[in-house]
Amino acid sequence: MNKTVRIPHLGGIEASYKIFGAYKQYKPTLILINSFTTSSDLYEAQFNNKELTEVMNLIAIEPLGHGKTKLRAGARVESDSQNFTYWDTAIMNVQVMDALGIKKAFVLGTSQGGWITVRMALIAPDRIAGIIPLGTSMDYENERTIKLGCWDGIREVTSLVEATTSASAVDSYEPSTEYCEFLIDIGFGKDCPSSTREQWTKAIKANYQGDAGRKRIREAAINLRERDGLHGRLTNVKCPVLWLHGDKDVVYSVANAKEEIELFDNSVEKNLVVVPGGHHFLSWTHQQEVDKAVLDFVNKNSKGTGNAQAMREAVGMVDI
Template identity: 50%
Template sequence: MSNDAQAIDVQTVTVPHLGGSTVGHAFARPYDPALPTLVLVNSFSTSVDLYRPQFADPELTAAANLLAIELYGHGRTRSTYPHFTYWDSAIANLQVLDRLGIPEAFVLGTSQGGWVAARMALLAPDVVRGIIPLGTSMDFESARSRDLGCWDGIEFCTPSLDALAAPVGDDWVVPDEFVDAVLGAGLGEDVSPDERAFWHAAHRRNYAGDAGRHRLRTATVNLRDRDGLHARLGDVRCPVLWLQGTADSVYSVANAEEEIRMFTGSPDAELRVVQDGQHFLSASDPDVVDAAAAEFVRRRS
Protein backbone atom coordinates (compact mmCIF):
# COMPACT_ATOMS: atom_id res chain seq x y z
CA MET A 1 0.00 0.00 0.00
CA SER A 2 1.18 3.50 -0.76
CA ASN A 3 2.75 5.38 2.13
CA ASP A 4 1.45 8.69 0.80
CA ALA A 5 -0.07 10.25 3.92
CA GLN A 6 -2.16 12.79 2.04
CA ALA A 7 -5.80 12.26 2.94
CA ILE A 8 -8.46 12.47 0.24
CA ASP A 9 -10.57 15.63 0.18
CA VAL A 10 -14.05 14.50 1.23
CA GLN A 11 -17.26 16.24 0.19
CA THR A 12 -20.77 15.60 1.51
CA VAL A 13 -24.17 15.33 -0.11
CA THR A 14 -27.57 15.15 1.56
CA VAL A 15 -29.93 12.26 0.79
CA PRO A 16 -33.38 11.47 2.25
CA HIS A 17 -32.68 8.00 3.65
CA LEU A 18 -32.83 7.33 7.42
CA GLY A 19 -34.60 10.55 8.23
CA GLY A 20 -32.12 12.57 6.21
CA SER A 21 -28.43 11.70 5.86
CA THR A 22 -25.18 13.47 5.04
CA VAL A 23 -22.96 11.13 3.02
CA GLY A 24 -19.20 11.51 2.69
CA HIS A 25 -17.85 10.96 -0.80
CA ALA A 26 -14.99 11.92 -3.08
CA PHE A 27 -14.18 11.93 -6.79
CA ALA A 28 -10.65 11.13 -7.92
CA ARG A 29 -11.01 13.76 -10.67
CA PRO A 30 -13.77 16.16 -11.66
CA TYR A 31 -16.75 14.19 -12.90
CA ASP A 32 -16.75 13.54 -16.66
CA PRO A 33 -20.18 12.45 -17.98
CA ALA A 34 -18.47 10.91 -21.02
CA LEU A 35 -16.83 8.27 -18.80
CA PRO A 36 -18.47 5.39 -16.93
CA THR A 37 -18.51 5.67 -13.14
CA LEU A 38 -16.95 3.19 -10.71
CA VAL A 39 -18.25 3.49 -7.15
CA LEU A 40 -15.74 2.42 -4.46
CA VAL A 41 -17.11 1.14 -1.14
CA ASN A 42 -14.69 0.98 1.79
CA SER A 43 -13.90 -1.75 4.31
CA PHE A 44 -14.72 -1.89 8.02
CA SER A 45 -13.87 1.25 10.03
CA THR A 46 -11.91 2.80 7.14
CA SER A 47 -12.97 5.69 4.89
CA VAL A 48 -12.55 6.96 1.34
CA ASP A 49 -8.84 7.07 2.17
CA LEU A 50 -8.70 3.31 1.65
CA TYR A 51 -8.77 4.10 -2.06
CA ARG A 52 -5.77 6.44 -2.20
CA PRO A 53 -3.92 3.94 -4.46
CA GLN A 54 -6.84 3.83 -6.89
CA PHE A 55 -7.20 7.63 -6.92
CA ALA A 56 -3.48 7.88 -7.82
CA ASP A 57 -3.65 5.39 -10.71
CA PRO A 58 -3.74 7.26 -14.05
CA GLU A 59 -4.91 4.21 -16.03
CA LEU A 60 -7.88 3.58 -13.77
CA THR A 61 -8.87 7.24 -13.49
CA ALA A 62 -8.71 7.50 -17.29
CA ALA A 63 -11.05 4.52 -17.61
CA ALA A 64 -13.77 5.71 -15.22
CA ASN A 65 -14.95 8.36 -12.84
CA LEU A 66 -13.88 7.03 -9.44
CA LEU A 67 -16.46 7.88 -6.78
CA ALA A 68 -15.66 6.66 -3.26
CA ILE A 69 -18.67 6.70 -0.91
CA GLU A 70 -18.46 6.21 2.86
CA LEU A 71 -20.90 3.80 4.51
CA TYR A 72 -23.04 4.63 7.50
CA GLY A 73 -20.82 4.50 10.57
CA HIS A 74 -17.76 5.48 8.55
CA GLY A 75 -15.92 8.67 7.66
CA ARG A 76 -18.18 11.72 7.40
CA THR A 77 -21.44 9.89 6.73
CA ARG A 78 -24.12 10.68 9.31
CA SER A 79 -27.84 9.94 9.60
CA THR A 80 -30.71 11.38 11.61
CA TYR A 81 -31.65 7.90 12.82
CA PRO A 82 -29.15 6.33 15.25
CA HIS A 83 -29.14 2.79 13.80
CA PHE A 84 -28.40 1.47 10.34
CA THR A 85 -27.57 -1.68 8.38
CA TYR A 86 -25.71 -2.57 5.20
CA TRP A 87 -29.00 -2.37 3.31
CA ASP A 88 -29.26 1.25 4.45
CA SER A 89 -25.78 1.98 3.10
CA ALA A 90 -26.72 0.39 -0.24
CA ILE A 91 -29.85 2.57 -0.45
CA ALA A 92 -27.94 5.72 0.53
CA ASN A 93 -25.25 5.01 -2.09
CA LEU A 94 -27.92 4.73 -4.76
CA GLN A 95 -29.44 8.00 -3.59
CA VAL A 96 -26.01 9.64 -3.79
CA LEU A 97 -25.76 8.58 -7.43
CA ASP A 98 -29.20 10.05 -8.06
CA ARG A 99 -28.35 13.34 -6.34
CA LEU A 100 -25.13 13.61 -8.34
CA GLY A 101 -26.97 12.99 -11.60
CA ILE A 102 -25.23 9.69 -12.36
CA PRO A 103 -27.76 7.31 -13.97
CA GLU A 104 -25.71 4.11 -13.80
CA ALA A 105 -22.44 2.84 -12.34
CA PHE A 106 -20.20 -0.10 -11.66
CA VAL A 107 -19.49 -0.86 -7.99
CA LEU A 108 -16.27 -2.13 -6.42
CA GLY A 109 -16.29 -3.02 -2.73
CA THR A 110 -13.56 -4.19 -0.37
CA SER A 111 -14.59 -6.68 2.35
CA GLN A 112 -17.90 -5.28 3.71
CA GLY A 113 -17.98 -3.13 0.60
CA GLY A 114 -18.40 -6.32 -1.41
CA TRP A 115 -21.70 -7.19 0.17
CA VAL A 116 -22.86 -3.58 -0.10
CA ALA A 117 -22.06 -3.78 -3.82
CA ALA A 118 -24.17 -6.93 -4.08
CA ARG A 119 -27.01 -5.25 -2.21
CA MET A 120 -26.87 -2.26 -4.57
CA ALA A 121 -27.11 -4.63 -7.54
CA LEU A 122 -30.10 -6.39 -5.97
CA LEU A 123 -31.92 -3.15 -5.17
CA ALA A 124 -31.26 -1.32 -8.45
CA PRO A 125 -30.49 -3.68 -11.33
CA ASP A 126 -31.21 -0.86 -13.77
CA VAL A 127 -28.49 1.30 -12.18
CA VAL A 128 -25.69 -1.14 -11.31
CA ARG A 129 -23.95 -2.39 -14.47
CA GLY A 130 -21.47 -4.69 -12.77
CA ILE A 131 -19.88 -5.40 -9.40
CA ILE A 132 -16.30 -6.15 -8.33
CA PRO A 133 -16.23 -7.71 -4.84
CA LEU A 134 -12.78 -7.90 -3.23
CA GLY A 135 -11.77 -10.11 -0.30
CA THR A 136 -15.31 -10.72 0.84
CA SER A 137 -18.07 -13.19 1.64
CA MET A 138 -21.75 -13.28 0.78
CA ASP A 139 -22.63 -15.31 3.88
CA PHE A 140 -23.45 -14.26 7.40
CA GLU A 141 -20.83 -15.21 10.02
CA SER A 142 -21.82 -18.85 9.80
CA ALA A 143 -20.40 -22.19 10.86
CA ARG A 144 -20.31 -23.03 7.15
CA SER A 145 -17.93 -20.19 6.40
CA ARG A 146 -15.67 -21.10 9.34
CA ASP A 147 -15.56 -24.70 8.09
CA LEU A 148 -14.27 -23.32 4.78
CA GLY A 149 -11.39 -21.50 6.47
CA CYS A 150 -12.93 -18.09 7.11
CA TRP A 151 -12.36 -16.24 10.38
CA ASP A 152 -14.57 -16.34 13.45
CA GLY A 153 -16.18 -12.92 13.12
CA ILE A 154 -18.22 -13.43 16.27
CA GLU A 155 -15.08 -14.04 18.31
CA PHE A 156 -13.34 -11.05 16.70
CA CYS A 157 -16.19 -8.56 17.14
CA THR A 158 -17.79 -9.46 20.47
CA PRO A 159 -15.03 -8.13 22.76
CA SER A 160 -15.19 -4.78 20.95
CA LEU A 161 -18.96 -4.68 21.24
CA ASP A 162 -18.66 -5.23 24.98
CA ALA A 163 -15.92 -2.61 25.31
CA LEU A 164 -17.94 -0.04 23.34
CA ALA A 165 -21.23 -0.62 25.15
CA ALA A 166 -21.06 2.14 27.77
CA PRO A 167 -21.30 5.90 27.07
CA VAL A 168 -18.01 7.83 27.12
CA GLY A 169 -16.88 11.43 27.48
CA ASP A 170 -16.03 13.99 24.83
CA ASP A 171 -12.31 13.21 25.17
CA TRP A 172 -12.70 9.56 24.12
CA VAL A 173 -10.97 8.32 20.95
CA VAL A 174 -10.86 4.82 19.51
CA PRO A 175 -8.13 2.75 21.20
CA ASP A 176 -4.97 2.07 19.22
CA GLU A 177 -5.44 -1.65 19.88
CA PHE A 178 -8.70 -1.59 17.91
CA VAL A 179 -7.02 0.02 14.90
CA ASP A 180 -4.09 -2.37 15.04
CA ALA A 181 -6.50 -5.33 15.07
CA VAL A 182 -8.25 -3.98 11.96
CA LEU A 183 -4.94 -3.40 10.18
CA GLY A 184 -3.72 -6.86 11.16
CA ALA A 185 -6.83 -8.52 9.78
CA GLY A 186 -6.86 -6.36 6.66
CA LEU A 187 -3.21 -6.05 5.72
CA GLY A 188 -1.30 -8.56 7.84
CA GLU A 189 1.66 -7.60 9.95
CA ASP A 190 3.66 -5.95 7.16
CA VAL A 191 2.22 -2.45 7.57
CA SER A 192 4.68 0.42 7.33
CA PRO A 193 5.02 2.80 10.29
CA ASP A 194 3.78 5.70 8.16
CA GLU A 195 0.71 3.80 7.01
CA ARG A 196 -0.05 2.62 10.53
CA ALA A 197 0.26 6.19 11.81
CA PHE A 198 -2.02 7.44 9.02
CA TRP A 199 -4.80 5.02 9.99
CA HIS A 200 -4.41 5.66 13.70
CA ALA A 201 -4.92 9.37 13.05
CA ALA A 202 -7.83 8.75 10.66
CA HIS A 203 -9.63 6.52 13.17
CA ARG A 204 -9.14 9.06 15.95
CA ARG A 205 -10.73 11.75 13.76
CA ASN A 206 -13.63 9.58 12.69
CA TYR A 207 -14.37 7.92 16.05
CA ALA A 208 -14.20 10.49 18.84
CA GLY A 209 -16.55 11.21 21.73
CA ASP A 210 -19.72 9.32 22.52
CA ALA A 211 -21.18 9.81 19.04
CA GLY A 212 -18.05 8.25 17.57
CA ARG A 213 -18.23 5.36 20.01
CA HIS A 214 -21.85 4.72 19.04
CA ARG A 215 -21.12 4.82 15.29
CA LEU A 216 -18.21 2.42 15.70
CA ARG A 217 -20.23 0.04 17.87
CA THR A 218 -23.12 0.00 15.41
CA ALA A 219 -20.73 -0.63 12.51
CA THR A 220 -19.31 -3.54 14.52
CA VAL A 221 -22.80 -4.89 15.22
CA ASN A 222 -23.44 -4.82 11.47
CA LEU A 223 -20.24 -6.75 10.79
CA ARG A 224 -20.95 -9.44 13.35
CA ASP A 225 -24.72 -9.80 12.99
CA ARG A 226 -25.39 -9.08 9.30
CA ASP A 227 -27.76 -11.18 7.20
CA GLY A 228 -26.43 -13.48 4.51
CA LEU A 229 -27.22 -13.12 0.82
CA HIS A 230 -27.08 -16.70 -0.44
CA ALA A 231 -30.79 -16.98 -1.25
CA ARG A 232 -30.73 -13.62 -3.08
CA LEU A 233 -27.57 -13.96 -5.19
CA GLY A 234 -29.41 -15.57 -8.09
CA ASP A 235 -31.25 -12.27 -8.53
CA VAL A 236 -28.03 -10.36 -9.30
CA ARG A 237 -28.35 -9.78 -13.06
CA CYS A 238 -25.15 -7.90 -13.79
CA PRO A 239 -21.62 -9.20 -14.45
CA VAL A 240 -19.54 -10.09 -11.37
CA LEU A 241 -15.74 -10.07 -11.08
CA TRP A 242 -14.65 -11.36 -7.66
CA LEU A 243 -10.99 -11.02 -6.65
CA GLN A 244 -9.83 -13.03 -3.64
CA GLY A 245 -6.35 -13.11 -2.13
CA THR A 246 -4.66 -16.30 -0.98
CA ALA A 247 -3.23 -14.54 2.11
CA ASP A 248 -6.65 -13.21 3.20
CA SER A 249 -6.94 -14.08 6.89
CA VAL A 250 -10.66 -13.23 7.05
CA TYR A 251 -12.39 -14.85 4.08
CA SER A 252 -11.02 -17.84 2.18
CA VAL A 253 -10.58 -18.76 -1.46
CA ALA A 254 -12.58 -21.93 -0.78
CA ASN A 255 -15.54 -19.81 0.35
CA ALA A 256 -15.27 -17.58 -2.72
CA GLU A 257 -15.15 -20.65 -4.99
CA GLU A 258 -18.48 -21.83 -3.57
CA GLU A 259 -20.17 -18.44 -3.53
CA ILE A 260 -19.25 -17.28 -7.04
CA ARG A 261 -21.34 -20.20 -8.33
CA MET A 262 -24.38 -18.78 -6.51
CA PHE A 263 -24.60 -15.84 -8.94
CA THR A 264 -26.73 -17.98 -11.24
CA GLY A 265 -28.55 -15.01 -12.78
CA SER A 266 -25.38 -13.15 -13.74
CA PRO A 267 -24.39 -13.27 -17.42
CA ASP A 268 -20.73 -13.54 -16.40
CA ALA A 269 -19.59 -14.36 -12.86
CA GLU A 270 -15.83 -14.85 -12.56
CA LEU A 271 -13.50 -15.48 -9.62
CA ARG A 272 -9.83 -14.49 -9.90
CA VAL A 273 -7.45 -15.63 -7.20
CA VAL A 274 -4.66 -13.18 -6.31
CA GLN A 275 -1.53 -14.92 -5.06
CA ASP A 276 -0.45 -13.56 -1.64
CA GLY A 277 -3.23 -10.96 -1.71
CA GLN A 278 -4.42 -9.71 1.67
CA HIS A 279 -7.96 -9.08 2.93
CA PHE A 280 -7.95 -5.37 2.05
CA LEU A 281 -7.00 -6.36 -1.48
CA SER A 282 -7.43 -2.90 -2.99
CA ALA A 283 -4.72 -1.71 -0.60
CA SER A 284 -2.38 -4.71 -0.59
CA ASP A 285 -2.43 -5.34 -4.36
CA PRO A 286 -3.58 -2.14 -6.06
CA ASP A 287 -1.81 -2.87 -9.35
CA VAL A 288 -3.71 -6.14 -9.78
CA VAL A 289 -7.02 -4.69 -8.64
CA ASP A 290 -6.73 -1.50 -10.70
CA ALA A 291 -5.84 -3.29 -13.93
CA ALA A 292 -8.70 -5.77 -13.46
CA ALA A 293 -11.19 -3.00 -12.65
CA ALA A 294 -10.14 -0.86 -15.62
CA GLU A 295 -10.46 -3.83 -17.98
CA PHE A 296 -13.84 -4.83 -16.51
CA VAL A 297 -15.29 -1.34 -16.87
CA ARG A 298 -13.93 -0.79 -20.38
CA ARG A 299 -15.25 -4.14 -21.59
CA ARG A 300 -18.72 -3.49 -20.14
CA SER A 301 -19.10 0.16 -21.19
Protein backbone atom coordinates (compact mmCIF):
# COMPACT_ATOMS: atom_id res chain seq x y z
CA MET A 1 0.00 0.00 0.00
CA ASN A 2 1.26 3.45 -0.89
CA LYS A 3 2.04 6.07 1.72
CA THR A 4 2.29 9.82 1.25
CA VAL A 5 4.56 12.46 2.70
CA ARG A 6 4.13 16.20 2.29
CA ILE A 7 7.22 18.00 1.06
CA PRO A 8 7.70 21.72 0.36
CA HIS A 9 8.78 21.88 -3.28
CA LEU A 10 6.49 23.84 -5.66
CA GLY A 11 4.51 25.18 -2.71
CA GLY A 12 3.57 21.73 -1.45
CA ILE A 13 3.54 18.22 -2.89
CA GLU A 14 1.87 15.14 -1.49
CA ALA A 15 4.49 12.65 -2.65
CA SER A 16 3.36 9.05 -2.95
CA TYR A 17 5.74 6.20 -2.25
CA LYS A 18 5.72 2.49 -1.53
CA ILE A 19 8.18 0.90 0.87
CA PHE A 20 8.82 -2.74 1.63
CA GLY A 21 8.37 -3.31 5.37
CA ALA A 22 9.99 -1.05 7.91
CA TYR A 23 12.89 1.13 6.83
CA LYS A 24 16.13 -0.31 8.23
CA GLN A 25 19.00 2.12 8.46
CA TYR A 26 21.65 -0.59 8.42
CA LYS A 27 20.67 -1.62 4.87
CA PRO A 28 21.51 0.20 1.63
CA THR A 29 18.48 1.78 -0.01
CA LEU A 30 17.26 1.49 -3.60
CA ILE A 31 14.78 4.10 -4.86
CA LEU A 32 12.66 3.00 -7.82
CA ILE A 33 11.11 5.45 -10.31
CA ASN A 34 8.38 4.28 -12.67
CA SER A 35 7.88 4.95 -16.37
CA PHE A 36 5.40 7.21 -18.17
CA THR A 37 1.76 6.88 -16.96
CA THR A 38 2.51 3.76 -14.93
CA SER A 39 2.84 3.70 -11.13
CA SER A 40 4.88 2.15 -8.34
CA ASP A 41 3.15 -1.14 -9.20
CA LEU A 42 5.61 -1.42 -12.08
CA TYR A 43 8.02 -2.80 -9.47
CA GLU A 44 5.72 -5.27 -7.76
CA ALA A 45 8.01 -8.18 -8.74
CA GLN A 46 10.99 -6.49 -7.09
CA PHE A 47 9.00 -5.93 -3.89
CA ASN A 48 8.21 -9.66 -3.91
CA ASN A 49 11.82 -10.73 -4.41
CA LYS A 50 13.29 -11.77 -1.06
CA GLU A 51 16.81 -11.74 -2.47
CA LEU A 52 16.44 -7.99 -2.93
CA THR A 53 14.41 -7.12 0.15
CA GLU A 54 16.73 -9.01 2.48
CA VAL A 55 19.71 -6.99 1.28
CA MET A 56 18.26 -3.51 0.71
CA ASN A 57 15.39 -1.15 1.46
CA LEU A 58 13.12 -0.78 -1.56
CA ILE A 59 11.25 2.51 -1.93
CA ALA A 60 9.26 3.31 -5.10
CA ILE A 61 8.48 7.03 -5.48
CA GLU A 62 5.81 8.05 -7.99
CA PRO A 63 6.83 11.07 -10.09
CA LEU A 64 4.77 14.22 -10.43
CA GLY A 65 1.78 13.49 -12.64
CA HIS A 66 1.85 9.80 -11.73
CA GLY A 67 0.19 7.46 -9.28
CA LYS A 68 -1.01 9.15 -6.13
CA THR A 69 1.56 11.96 -6.13
CA LYS A 70 -0.22 15.32 -6.30
CA LEU A 71 0.54 18.99 -6.19
CA ARG A 72 -1.31 20.53 -3.25
CA ALA A 73 -2.32 24.16 -2.77
CA GLY A 74 -3.33 23.40 0.80
CA ALA A 75 -3.52 20.47 3.16
CA ARG A 76 -6.23 18.72 1.12
CA VAL A 77 -6.92 20.87 -1.94
CA GLU A 78 -5.36 19.86 -5.24
CA SER A 79 -3.76 22.83 -6.96
CA ASP A 80 -5.05 24.15 -10.28
CA SER A 81 -1.42 24.78 -11.18
CA GLN A 82 -0.15 21.52 -12.66
CA ASN A 83 3.08 22.79 -14.20
CA PHE A 84 6.19 20.76 -13.45
CA THR A 85 9.32 19.33 -15.08
CA TYR A 86 11.54 16.31 -14.54
CA TRP A 87 13.87 18.52 -12.50
CA ASP A 88 10.95 19.14 -10.13
CA THR A 89 10.45 15.40 -9.67
CA ALA A 90 14.17 14.97 -9.00
CA ILE A 91 14.05 17.69 -6.33
CA MET A 92 10.86 16.15 -4.91
CA ASN A 93 12.56 12.76 -4.64
CA VAL A 94 15.52 14.20 -2.74
CA GLN A 95 13.09 15.94 -0.38
CA VAL A 96 11.31 12.61 0.13
CA MET A 97 14.71 11.19 1.11
CA ASP A 98 15.04 14.05 3.61
CA ALA A 99 11.59 13.39 5.05
CA LEU A 100 12.26 9.66 5.43
CA GLY A 101 15.73 10.14 6.92
CA ILE A 102 17.59 8.55 3.99
CA LYS A 103 21.12 9.90 3.82
CA LYS A 104 22.17 8.18 0.64
CA ALA A 105 20.55 5.86 -1.90
CA PHE A 106 20.94 4.02 -5.17
CA VAL A 107 18.32 5.02 -7.75
CA LEU A 108 16.79 2.86 -10.49
CA GLY A 109 14.45 4.32 -13.09
CA THR A 110 12.64 3.02 -16.16
CA SER A 111 12.43 5.19 -19.30
CA GLN A 112 11.55 8.65 -17.90
CA GLY A 113 12.70 7.28 -14.55
CA GLY A 114 16.13 6.81 -16.07
CA TRP A 115 16.67 10.47 -16.80
CA ILE A 116 15.22 11.34 -13.39
CA THR A 117 17.97 9.22 -11.79
CA VAL A 118 20.55 11.37 -13.58
CA ARG A 119 18.89 14.59 -12.49
CA MET A 120 18.97 13.36 -8.89
CA ALA A 121 22.69 12.57 -9.21
CA LEU A 122 23.28 16.07 -10.60
CA ILE A 123 21.35 18.06 -8.00
CA ALA A 124 22.39 15.95 -4.99
CA PRO A 125 25.65 14.18 -5.89
CA ASP A 126 26.54 13.49 -2.27
CA ARG A 127 23.22 11.69 -1.73
CA ILE A 128 23.28 9.27 -4.68
CA ALA A 129 25.44 6.15 -4.36
CA GLY A 130 24.80 4.93 -7.90
CA ILE A 131 22.23 5.05 -10.68
CA ILE A 132 20.59 2.26 -12.71
CA PRO A 133 18.76 3.59 -15.80
CA LEU A 134 16.58 1.06 -17.65
CA GLY A 135 15.45 1.41 -21.28
CA THR A 136 16.04 5.12 -21.43
CA SER A 137 17.64 8.02 -23.30
CA MET A 138 19.68 10.97 -22.07
CA ASP A 139 18.69 13.25 -24.94
CA TYR A 140 15.67 15.34 -25.79
CA GLU A 141 13.43 14.06 -28.59
CA ASN A 142 15.19 14.85 -31.86
CA GLU A 143 16.33 13.66 -35.28
CA ARG A 144 19.60 12.23 -33.92
CA THR A 145 17.80 9.68 -31.78
CA ILE A 146 15.31 8.84 -34.54
CA LYS A 147 18.20 8.09 -36.91
CA LEU A 148 19.59 5.72 -34.28
CA GLY A 149 16.36 3.73 -34.23
CA CYS A 150 14.48 5.45 -31.41
CA TRP A 151 10.79 6.38 -31.69
CA ASP A 152 9.55 9.75 -32.92
CA GLY A 153 8.59 10.91 -29.45
CA ILE A 154 7.24 14.30 -30.49
CA ARG A 155 4.86 12.72 -32.98
CA GLU A 156 3.79 9.89 -30.67
CA VAL A 157 3.15 12.05 -27.61
CA THR A 158 1.55 15.01 -29.35
CA SER A 159 -1.63 13.01 -30.00
CA LEU A 160 -2.02 12.49 -26.24
CA VAL A 161 -1.43 16.19 -25.54
CA GLU A 162 -4.05 17.15 -28.13
CA ALA A 163 -6.56 14.59 -26.85
CA THR A 164 -6.30 16.02 -23.32
CA THR A 165 -6.42 19.70 -24.24
CA SER A 166 -9.65 21.46 -23.35
CA ALA A 167 -10.64 25.03 -22.46
CA SER A 168 -13.26 23.74 -20.04
CA ALA A 169 -13.47 20.95 -17.49
CA VAL A 170 -13.99 17.41 -18.75
CA ASP A 171 -15.37 15.62 -15.70
CA SER A 172 -16.01 12.43 -17.66
CA TYR A 173 -12.41 12.06 -18.85
CA GLU A 174 -10.53 8.77 -18.75
CA PRO A 175 -7.67 7.62 -20.99
CA SER A 176 -8.82 5.83 -24.12
CA THR A 177 -8.42 2.12 -24.58
CA GLU A 178 -6.35 2.91 -27.67
CA TYR A 179 -3.87 4.88 -25.58
CA CYS A 180 -3.62 2.10 -23.00
CA GLU A 181 -3.02 -0.48 -25.73
CA PHE A 182 -0.35 1.73 -27.27
CA LEU A 183 1.54 2.14 -23.98
CA ILE A 184 1.30 -1.56 -23.19
CA ASP A 185 2.51 -2.56 -26.65
CA ILE A 186 5.61 -0.34 -26.53
CA GLY A 187 6.33 -0.95 -22.85
CA PHE A 188 5.58 -4.59 -22.15
CA GLY A 189 5.61 -5.88 -25.73
CA LYS A 190 2.78 -6.75 -28.08
CA ASP A 191 3.16 -10.38 -27.01
CA CYS A 192 2.76 -9.66 -23.29
CA PRO A 193 0.37 -11.88 -21.29
CA SER A 194 -3.30 -10.91 -21.33
CA SER A 195 -3.15 -10.53 -17.55
CA THR A 196 -0.54 -7.77 -17.93
CA ARG A 197 -2.65 -6.04 -20.56
CA GLU A 198 -5.77 -6.20 -18.39
CA GLN A 199 -3.96 -5.05 -15.25
CA TRP A 200 -2.40 -1.97 -16.81
CA THR A 201 -5.41 -0.95 -18.88
CA LYS A 202 -7.45 -0.94 -15.70
CA ALA A 203 -4.76 0.87 -13.71
CA ILE A 204 -4.14 3.64 -16.28
CA LYS A 205 -7.84 4.33 -16.72
CA ALA A 206 -8.41 4.42 -12.94
CA ASN A 207 -5.45 6.69 -12.22
CA TYR A 208 -6.39 9.45 -14.66
CA GLN A 209 -10.10 9.85 -14.03
CA GLY A 210 -12.02 13.11 -14.33
CA ASP A 211 -10.78 16.58 -15.10
CA ALA A 212 -7.97 16.40 -12.51
CA GLY A 213 -6.76 13.23 -14.20
CA ARG A 214 -6.91 14.89 -17.60
CA LYS A 215 -4.76 17.77 -16.38
CA ARG A 216 -2.19 15.46 -14.77
CA ILE A 217 -1.76 13.19 -17.80
CA ARG A 218 -1.59 16.19 -20.12
CA GLU A 219 1.18 17.84 -18.13
CA ALA A 220 3.02 14.52 -17.83
CA ALA A 221 2.85 14.19 -21.63
CA ILE A 222 4.10 17.75 -22.18
CA ASN A 223 6.88 17.01 -19.71
CA LEU A 224 7.92 13.98 -21.76
CA ARG A 225 7.62 15.62 -25.18
CA GLU A 226 9.36 18.89 -24.31
CA ARG A 227 12.03 17.84 -21.83
CA ASP A 228 15.59 19.16 -21.99
CA GLY A 229 18.51 16.93 -22.93
CA LEU A 230 21.29 15.94 -20.55
CA HIS A 231 24.28 15.35 -22.85
CA GLY A 232 26.28 18.35 -21.69
CA ARG A 233 25.71 17.50 -18.03
CA LEU A 234 26.52 13.77 -18.07
CA THR A 235 30.22 14.51 -17.54
CA ASN A 236 29.25 15.92 -14.13
CA VAL A 237 27.90 12.57 -12.90
CA LYS A 238 30.56 10.96 -10.71
CA CYS A 239 28.70 8.01 -9.17
CA PRO A 240 28.68 4.48 -10.67
CA VAL A 241 26.28 3.95 -13.59
CA LEU A 242 24.71 0.64 -14.62
CA TRP A 243 22.56 1.03 -17.74
CA LEU A 244 20.32 -1.95 -18.59
CA HIS A 245 18.65 -2.04 -22.00
CA GLY A 246 16.55 -4.65 -23.77
CA ASP A 247 17.40 -5.46 -27.37
CA LYS A 248 13.68 -5.48 -28.23
CA ASP A 249 13.09 -1.99 -26.85
CA VAL A 250 11.01 -0.16 -29.48
CA VAL A 251 11.17 3.25 -27.81
CA TYR A 252 14.89 3.85 -27.29
CA SER A 253 17.48 1.84 -29.17
CA VAL A 254 20.57 -0.05 -28.07
CA ALA A 255 22.53 2.01 -30.60
CA ASN A 256 21.53 5.19 -28.76
CA ALA A 257 22.40 3.66 -25.40
CA LYS A 258 25.86 2.67 -26.67
CA GLU A 259 26.59 6.26 -27.67
CA GLU A 260 25.23 7.82 -24.50
CA ILE A 261 26.86 5.54 -21.92
CA GLU A 262 30.21 6.91 -23.13
CA LEU A 263 29.13 10.44 -22.16
CA PHE A 264 29.38 9.47 -18.47
CA ASP A 265 33.11 10.01 -18.85
CA ASN A 266 33.74 11.04 -15.23
CA SER A 267 31.73 8.30 -13.53
CA VAL A 268 33.83 6.02 -11.33
CA GLU A 269 32.26 3.11 -13.18
CA LYS A 270 29.97 2.93 -16.21
CA ASN A 271 28.54 -0.19 -17.81
CA LEU A 272 25.88 -0.87 -20.43
CA VAL A 273 24.28 -4.32 -20.22
CA VAL A 274 22.07 -5.38 -23.14
CA VAL A 275 19.40 -7.90 -22.16
CA PRO A 276 18.39 -10.32 -24.96
CA GLY A 277 14.66 -10.26 -25.61
CA GLY A 278 14.15 -7.37 -23.20
CA HIS A 279 11.35 -4.86 -23.79
CA HIS A 280 11.11 -1.20 -22.77
CA PHE A 281 9.74 -1.85 -19.28
CA LEU A 282 12.63 -4.18 -18.60
CA SER A 283 12.22 -4.79 -14.87
CA TRP A 284 8.78 -6.25 -15.60
CA THR A 285 9.50 -8.28 -18.73
CA HIS A 286 12.92 -9.56 -17.60
CA GLN A 287 12.79 -9.43 -13.83
CA GLN A 288 15.39 -12.08 -13.11
CA GLU A 289 18.08 -10.49 -15.27
CA VAL A 290 17.39 -7.03 -13.86
CA ASP A 291 17.20 -8.14 -10.22
CA LYS A 292 20.47 -10.06 -10.42
CA ALA A 293 22.26 -7.11 -12.01
CA VAL A 294 20.82 -4.74 -9.39
CA LEU A 295 21.81 -7.01 -6.53
CA ASP A 296 25.38 -7.33 -7.81
CA PHE A 297 25.64 -3.57 -8.43
CA VAL A 298 24.37 -2.58 -4.98
CA ASN A 299 26.48 -5.19 -3.19
CA LYS A 300 29.60 -4.11 -5.06
CA ASN A 301 29.13 -0.40 -4.54
CA SER A 302 27.96 -0.64 -0.94
CA LYS A 303 31.41 -1.81 0.05
CA GLY A 304 34.12 0.68 0.90
CA THR A 305 37.84 0.28 1.48
CA GLY A 306 38.03 2.30 4.70
CA ASN A 307 36.88 1.60 8.22
CA ALA A 308 33.43 0.40 9.22
CA GLN A 309 32.21 3.94 9.97
CA ALA A 310 33.15 5.17 6.50
CA MET A 311 31.69 2.11 4.83
CA ARG A 312 28.33 2.54 6.53
CA GLU A 313 28.16 6.27 5.91
CA ALA A 314 28.99 5.70 2.24
CA VAL A 315 25.70 3.92 1.66
CA GLY A 316 23.57 6.06 3.94
CA MET A 317 23.49 3.69 6.88
CA VAL A 318 22.99 4.73 10.49
CA ASP A 319 25.98 6.24 12.28
CA ILE A 320 27.93 3.91 14.50
